[in-house]
Amino acid sequence: MPEQTKPILSVKNMSVQFPSLSGVVSAVRNLSFEVGREKVGIIGESGSGKSTTGRAIMRLQPATARVVADEMRFEDVDLLTASEAEMRAIRGSRISMILQDPKYSLNPVMTVGEQIAETVILHERLGRKAARERTLAMLERVNIRDPQRVFNLYPHEVSGGMGQRIMISMMLISSPSLIIADEPTSALDVTVRQQVLSILDDLISERNIGLIFISHDLNLVKSFCDRVIIMYAGRIVETIDASKLDQATHPYTRGLLEALPSLDHPRDRLEVLKRQASWAEA
Amino acid sequence: MSISQTSAIAPGRAKAALGALRKVAASFAVILTTLLGLLVITFVVGRMVPADPVIAVIGDQADHETYERVYKEMGLDQPLYVQFATYLGNVAHLDFGQSHVTKNAVSSDLARVFPATLELATLATLIGAGFGIPLGIISAVRKGTWVDHLARIVGLLGHSTPIFWLGTIVILVFYAKFGLIPGSGRLDVYNEGLVDGPTHSILVDAVLAGEWEVFGDALLHVAAPALILGYAAMAYLSRMSRSFMLEQLRQEYVLTAKAKGLGQRAIVWRHAFRNIRVQLLTIVALAYCGLLDGTVLIETVFAWPGLGQYLTSALFFADMNAVLGSVLLIGIISIAINLLSDLTYRFLDPRTR
C-alpha cells in the first residue's frame, strides 16, 4: 500500500444509536471506511449522520449515545478500548476537530490567544511564555498579520473568517495527524470561504495530515477532496474518488449531482432529489 | 491586509467604548430615578399614615397650643414641595428625625442595629454562596446521578422549609434541650461592651481588638441564625447555579474544549464557570438584598438586635420616623449592591465593555 493511502484511521461496522422515548434512533449504521494521509469528504443531507460519525471517532458523542463497532483503530491506538485519559491525550494533539461556526465554538469570555495557547500548554506542557510564542507563530501561519494584537482579542471582536482561522490554529498547533472538519466553511461568507480553505489545504499538505471533511456542498467536496464518502440515512451509499464523481453510478449520488446547478450546462429546472427506502437498507 | 483589519476594528472599538459609557450613564440614571422614587414614597407615606406625627411626639394629653406650636415646628404648615425639599435636605444629612420609642435620633439607632443585621446577612450570604454555588455546579456536572438527586433534595427542602419554623425547632432542640447554643442575642452578658467600634460588627471588631474570647462567643451566637438563613440562600443559589451551568455545558464551545483534550475540571471551572460569573454575581447580590430585609423573622426568633427587630417594633408602635428611616436604609443598600454588581459585570464580561 502506498504511503499516501496507508490508513491512519480505520473504522469497521460502526453504529451509533440514540435511545429515545419512541424507541432507538440509529443515527449511523454499519459504517466502514479508512482514512489515509488524504482528504476524505463525507457528504450527505442534513441528518444523515455526518456529525455523529465525526464525534464518535473522537468519543465525543453525547452521553446518551451508544457506539458499537467491530474495529476503530487510529494509528497504534484501539479507539474502542482506549481509556478516557488516553482519549484526552489524543484529542487536540493527535486527532483534532474543527467546528462549524466560530461565533459559537469559541469561548466568548476568553481571549483567542489564551484559547489557542491552552492546547499547547495542555499537550506539550509548555510554560505561558513559550505557549504564547508558539501561538503567535501559529497565528502568523494562518495569515494573521498582526498576531500580537489579535492574541488579546475576544471572539466577538473578530470576523467569521478570522474566527475560523483562529479555530484552525487552535486545532493544528499541536500537529495532529488527523483532522475532522465539520462543515468548517458553512457559516462563512462566500468571499472568505476560499481563503480559509486554502489555508487549511496548505497546512494539511505541508504537514501530511489526514482530513475528514464533512460537508453538504457537493461542488466544494468535489474540488477540495481526494475521495468522497456519500452518506444517506446513516449509511454509506457509495465511496468514490472525487475526480470520478461524475461517473458515479449509484442513483442517490446521481441525484445529488443532477440537483446541482451548473454554469456549463444551464438547465431550466433543477432535478428534485430522488430517495428510495431501499438505499437506507442496503 | 493588516491595515484593513486594523481599520475594520478600530472604529468598532471606539463605538464599543462609547456604547459602554452610555450603558454606565443609563444605569446611573436608573439608580437616581429609583432613589428619587424611594424618597417620594417614604415622604408621602410619612405624610399619609393615619398616625398623627404631632400626637406621636407630644402625646394625646397635650393642650391645643402645644399642638399648634409643635405642628409649626415640624414644618407641617408649609406647602408639600417645601416639606419635601426639607425632607431631602434632612436625608442628605442622615437626619431621619427622632424615634418616639427609643427617644434617640433614628440615624444613631440605625447605626447601632444595622451592623448586627449586616453581619448576619453577610455571613448567611457567604455560607449560601460558598456551599450553594459549588453544590449547584457539581450537580449540573453530575446531572442525573445520586449526587445530583441528593443536592436537589437538600435544595428543595431548604426552599420549602419556613425559616420561622426551622428557627424555632433549632432553638427547641439545640438550646432548650441540649444547651448547645446560646438562645438569643449577639453575646453573653459578661462579654457585652468589651469591644466597641470601629465597624460595629462584633466579629470583625473582636478580631481587630484581639479579643478572641469575645470573637468565639459572638461566633457561637451568630452561628445558628446565620446557618439557617445561609441554608435558605444556599437552596436558592444552588438551584440557580445548577441551571446556569447546565445551560453552559450545552454550548458549542464546550465541545471545542473537549475536542482540544481538556478534562472535565478545566472545562467546568476554566471555561464554563467564567461564562456564568455574571449570572452568579447577580443572584448572589439578589440573595444578599433579600437577606438584608428578610432577616425580620429570624431576628425575632433569635432575639437578634438588628434592623429587622427594630423595624418590627417601630411598626408595632407606629414609630413612623424609625420605619421610614429603616426602609430608606434598606432601599439605599439594595441600590448600592445592584450598582456594584452592575459595575462588576461590565468588568467580568468582555462583551459588555
Ligand SMILES: Nc1ncnc2c1ncn2[C@@H]1O[C@H](COP(=O)(O)OP(=O)(O)O)[C@@H](O)[C@H]1O
Ligand atoms: N443528541 C442526540 N440525541 C438524539 N438524536 C440525535 C442526537 N444527535 C443526533 N441525533 C440524530 O442523529 C441523526 C444524525 O444527526 P447528525 O449526525 O447531526 O447529522 P448531520 O451532521 O449529517 O446533519 C439525526 O437523525 C439526529 O436526529
Ligand SMILES: [Mg+2]
Ligand atoms: Mg452536522
